[in-house]
Amino acid sequence: MDVLGYGLAIAIGLLLSLLGGGGSILTVPVLVYVFHLPPTLATAYSLLIVGAASLVGSVDYLRRGLASPKTALFFSFPSFAMVFLSRKYLVPMMPEVLFRGDGWELTKNLFMMILFALLMVLSAQSMIRGRKEKIDTGEGIRRQLNYPLIFVEGLLVGTLTGFVGVGGGFLIIPVLANFVRLPMKLAVGTSLLIIAINSCIGFLGDLGQHRMDWEFLGRFTSLVLVGVVFGTGLSRRVPGHTLKPAFGWFTLVMGTGILIKELLIS
Template sequence: MELMEILGYLGALVVGLVLGLIGGGGSILTVPILVYLIGFNPLVATAYSLFVVGVTSSIGAFQNFKKGLVDLKTAALFAIPAFIAVYLTRRYLIILIPEVVFTVNDFKVTNSIFIMMLFAIIMLLASFSMIRTKKDKGLEGETQAIQYNYPLIALEGIVVGVLTGLVGAGGGFLIIPALVLLAKLPMKQAVGTSLLIIAVKSLIGFLGDLPNMDVDWPFLLLFTAISIVGIILGVYLSKYISSKKLKKGFGYFTLIMAFYIIYKELF
């Protein structure tokens, strides 16, 4: 086993750890690990990421469900349009992206570069979301009655579904604020509900890929198993470590990773 492959499997452990410690964010690492450490094509990496994120998040969702921290009605309202959007994106839209998307001054932006650059933009947005410390009364929402802005929740579900389909990330940093602000869920319940949405949405997206590719199941199952070990360990360690500090630190790490991807793809 080569050094980069070993680092890739260690990365799988980190993905699970981060998901377990801060309830999201770990999935943003999966695609860079699969592309730069393991050596997969970005199109394959986004598909594999959906499976890893889906299975790992389902473990976290189950743990939160047992604690009563999953709102099934809100999950359904958000998830149904997201499920449809992510499946259609992986089944039909992703294969329509041409080999060369466009050319700028003789520089060809291939589909691989396009996907990784889009992923870097998502990472930048995620990092700002994690780093920001400004308190928003709407995000506290612990005592507000649950209410539903149906059109906005559905629209957000579609947007997150398409983005998930394109870049293979769970989109927790988009889902959690939407659940808190649009459905008035308490933060802890929003995290648990988000994990359920991410899990099912990602796995449905992966199903859309199955007709389009041959899956390396031994690798994918081993990578996912290591990630599951990570999330179980992360949930245990979260009792002793400040999630706020971890989230901010991981935000800065994500920011650096985003700039690294931009540099690597363009220069």
């Protein structure tokens, strides 16, 4: 099973650099279902793994002018503050058993996985049914951006991503593409910048909360970065208008699979 898990690590990096998200969508299930880590620890590991991969992947997009640092900063400032506060205070305050009924209980871990999957399904629908892709990727679009709206959206996304403990590309990409209305490839590059900032800050909030296996993290992250290199090269050949529905369907399948696993199979 370890061989399968490490192979999937390469796929995580490829998807993250190609789609600007999806890294956490695979990372958390791989760590939970393949390496059998508790969801709370898996989400903490995911923040570091996805954050490092996003940082490396964003470099090429910046070189090609397919990332908006100003948008990333406006989005990230409120977002990483909420990520840090959520991971530092909200998640540790939650009781291990949230609800106990007749022969059934809703644990903290189960609740986090269900919420994670539901957010994936909702964000997938917005991408599949999203608006028509823009062609212009230049400064004209950047000048039209509503930065106060981006700030508010950063607050909301930061709270949600901090709570479920993921980089948040599966939420950030729909916001940038459908509400901020960035073209898909510009949204991908900007998302990678935001994920890198959010994930690293969120991971700082987890330090001291868990015992970290740094050797395992190093191996897994190194393989993810190999995937990032391949995905970055592939992104130059794939047209932007095909990425949006592909991201949506991938997210929908993964979210539905987690719901089935947690609610029907477990």
